Amino acid sequence: MRARRLVFLPFVCNIPDLFSSNECKENMYPLKGVYPMRRSVLAAVMAVPLLLLGSVPGFAAVPERAEAALPAFPVFLNGTPVDNVHSLYPLLVYKGITYFPMTWEYAQALGLATSWNEQTGLAIDKQAQSEAWTQALKPEPNVISGEAARFAEFPVRVNGKSIDNNKEPYPLLLFRNITYFPMTWRFTHDEFGWETSWDPVNGFRVVTAQQEGGSQPATESDNFNLNSSGQLAVAGDWMYYNPNNSYGHNYLYKMKLDGSGKTKLTDDNAESIHVVGDWVYYTSRDKGANVQQGIYKVRTDGTERTKISDAPASRITVDGDWIYYVDQxxxxxxxxxxFYTTLGIKKIKTDGNGETSLYQGNATDSNRGAVDHSIHVLKDWIYFMQPGDGEHPAVLNKIRKDGSQLTPLVSANFNSFVIVDGWLYYGENNQLRKMSLEGGDPSITLRNFELDRENAVNFESLHYYDGWLYYVKGAFGIAGAANIEKIRIDGSDPTRVIEGVRAVRLFFAGDKLLFTGGWMGESPLYEVTADGGIHSLREE
Incomplete structure (x- = not known):
């Protein structure tokens, strides 16, 4: 296998105090963290021994050590948050500058090409496009106490220009036998043309060249709201929602994210709402009798309401010309x-033709279906849970969208999950965990919660937005309430968002957090306001 060289890139001036200095304005922003994709590739990359560096003509070893630390702020690359706590190659901060590891995968995600020559050293050049990436993580948190970086001693060229590392205010570093490269304003802006931003709350964010292929950033995914039952969907500047989901009056509305333009589209008790193009797709249910009424679509202007199928679907996802749904x-x-029991997964074209069975499981009894209600359609695959039967544990499966290659991924004790940038987040034994969709690696425990009623977490409420995982903590019955909390995707900064609410499911519309309340079997929709209050969207 051809060896690839590992190099690390640093970021600059993400610390507020540095923004006032002229030096910092010249070398201003930190770079966004990226995780390498496959350990096997990374092992090959690391095969180039650093001992070769001493043979470069004219470059003697530099003995001075550089005291570096882990960044204390979040970092994003092309919309993906970096889990620096568990990263195989963590970002570093040196002299107030954030350094990035330039493994093969990091370089590709940043849209950079790297090459190594024993005579001329390291070359870094901007490419036309960057690639989607999945972070390679380890279960144990990173600790660098007692470790120090060294100054790189080999020649470097960036976009064909020679860099004198001995004269650089932020020199290239070597840490754990990996090269780290300083991403100053001169590099991020002038050389690479990236868009960067930083503030103390949102941390450092960088957007590089346009990605070719790969999935859309997680922040643009519809799966999170669909996973929460789909009582709300967002398309452009509009929110499409069912404010009641009650036993009585129900409506499908649309409203702009700023609260204007509220318009009723239909009188259906709409669930599993998904907006694609000029159409709003949804299922409808008579909640009083619990009768599934089929799959529908209506134009975003409220015209051409059409019944696509009589299928008693519980959840739908629209992808291209196909609707994928849980059959009951x-x-x-x-x-x-x-009372309905799930049978499997089917698909049907958006015009109502071509109904096809993709997976048919075995429902052991009427209380335990063949599949869980939540399915995730990502790229060429459908991810779903097959419930346990008392003798056998539940299994997380994936199957291709044509029904082929049913693949068990892992036996598990959970039935609800979200997928973010190649990682699956779920709750098991009152622990919040994550695992790679590629499988093979052990799961990572992000946080342990107490088992008492007050601290129990409703993991079916799990939702993702902008680097945070949101969930409902605490249980309630006829009386009482719970809290909504959030935690970063690396398990840090647990934060209470709002307390004393009867929240069941969570949604996001733009940057607005909404939840469905639980009261006497009804699920009215509420918005968490900027001042920490709640606003009811319920219609009487």
Missing amino acids: ELTRQQQHTN
Whole structure:
């Protein structure tokens, strides 16, 4: 296997005090953290021994040590938050400057090409496009106490220009046999043309060249709201939502994110709302009798309401010309109420044709279906949970969108999850955890929660937004309430968002947090206001 050279890139001046200095304005921003994609590739990259550096003509060893630390602020690359706590190659801060590790995957994600020559050293050049990436992590948190970086002693060229590391105010560093490169304003802006921003709350963010292929950033995904039952969806500047989901009056509305332009589209009790192009797709349910009424679509202007299928679908996801959904059947009736059991996963075209069964499981009884209600459609795959049956544990599976290659990923004791940038987040045994979608690596425990009623976490409420995982903490019955909290994707900074609310499911519309309240079986929608209050969207 051809060896690839590992190099690390640093960031500059993400610390507020440095913004006032002229030196910092010249070398201003830190870079966004990226995680390498595959350990096998990284091992190959590390195969180039650093002992070769001493053979470069005219470059003697520099013995001076550089005391570096882990950054105390969040970092984002192309919308993806960096888990620096568990990263195999953590970002560093030296002299107030953030340094980035330039592994092969980091360089590709940044849109940089790197090359190494024993005579001319390291060359870093800007490429036309960057690539999507998945971070390679380890279960143990990073600790660098007692470790120090060294100054790099080999020649470097950036976009063909020679860099004299001995004269650089922020020189290249070597840490754990990896080269780190300082991303000053001169590099991030002048040489690479990246868009960067920094503030004490949101940390450092960098947007590089346009990505070719790969998934959209997690912040643009519809899966998070769909995973929370889909009572709300966002498209452009508009929010499409069912404010009630009640036993009585129900409506499908649209409203601009600034609160203007409120318009009723239909009188349906809409669930699993998904907006694609000029159409709003949804399921409808008579909540009083618990009757699934089928799959519908309506134009975003409220015209052409059309029933696509009579299928009693519980959750839908629209991808291209296809609607993927959880198939159910009516299994029993009791006191004028219907009970459904999930059978598997199907797809149907958005025009109502081509219904196809993708997966049919075995429902052991009417209380335990063949699949969990939540499915995640990502790229070419559908991810879903197959519930346990008492003798066998639940299994996380993936299957291609054409129904082929059913692949068990891991046995698990959970039934709800979210997927963010190649990592699956879930709750198990009152622990918040994450695991790679590629499998093979052990899961990472982000936080342990107490088992008492006050601290129990409703992991079915798990939601992602802008580097944070949101969840409902605390249980309540007829009386009482719970709290909404958030934690960063690396398990740091647990923060209470709002307390004393009867929240069940969480949603985001732009940067607004909303939740459905639980009261006597109804699920009215509420917005958490900027001043920490709540505003009801319920219609009477």
